[in-house]
């Protein structure tokens with residue numbers, strides 16, 4: 001059976017990923033594809049418990065602890081959800097994946113990319129998403145959208161300089177992996193962002 005495609009969505013908090021997730025599902029449905037929707041950290045019962053801990057603003061933890069728990073959740077997610085679905089020919093759309101660990105724990109918290117690459121290799125081997133949509137917004141725009149949303153989690157409570165480092169790391173990775181990571185300017189109007197997502201997805205659908 002043909003292996004499904006693995007698509008991930010990335011961006012700083014407030015970049016508008018969630019809105020685009022619904023649009024991607026609709027676009028795939030139009031061509032008869034029903035995708036598995038999932039998220040990180042999370043995606044399994046155990047991973048969702050780790051997510052609760054990781055997003056809980058009442059804890060102060062070491063960056064290493066944060067990174068290890070992200071990858072622990074990812075290991076469960078890959079083994080129990082992502083890989084089985086892909087093997088059955090299903091498409092998987094994940095709201096965040098390993099690029100977020102490089103951006104947040106690497107760029108944001110200052111962990112070395114060498115250590116993160118070791119965890120990446122250990123947990124996922126050579127597996128990479130087929131396509132990553134990186135929704136790019138200036139930090140001020142993301143901050144404003146997040147602050148309108150009510151209660152802020154442990155990451156959302158961080159300062160602008162943290163998100164600037166996260167964004168810079170995402171931009172650096174988009175340059176480093178241009179075949180896989182497609183940058184979408186998410187500060188455009190909603191209609192423009194949707195059109196850009198549609199164009200990008202069509203390339204993958206057509207070129208396989």
Ligand code: TYD
Pocket residue numbers: 013014018040041070095096097098099100101102104105155156
């Ligand atoms: P997010 O995906 O933004 O969900 P919501 O839209 O519900 O707030 O929240 C997940 C947070 O986890 C986000 O702030 C980024 C962070 N994160 C990491 O720091 N490293 C990772 O590897 C992943 C997957 C997420």
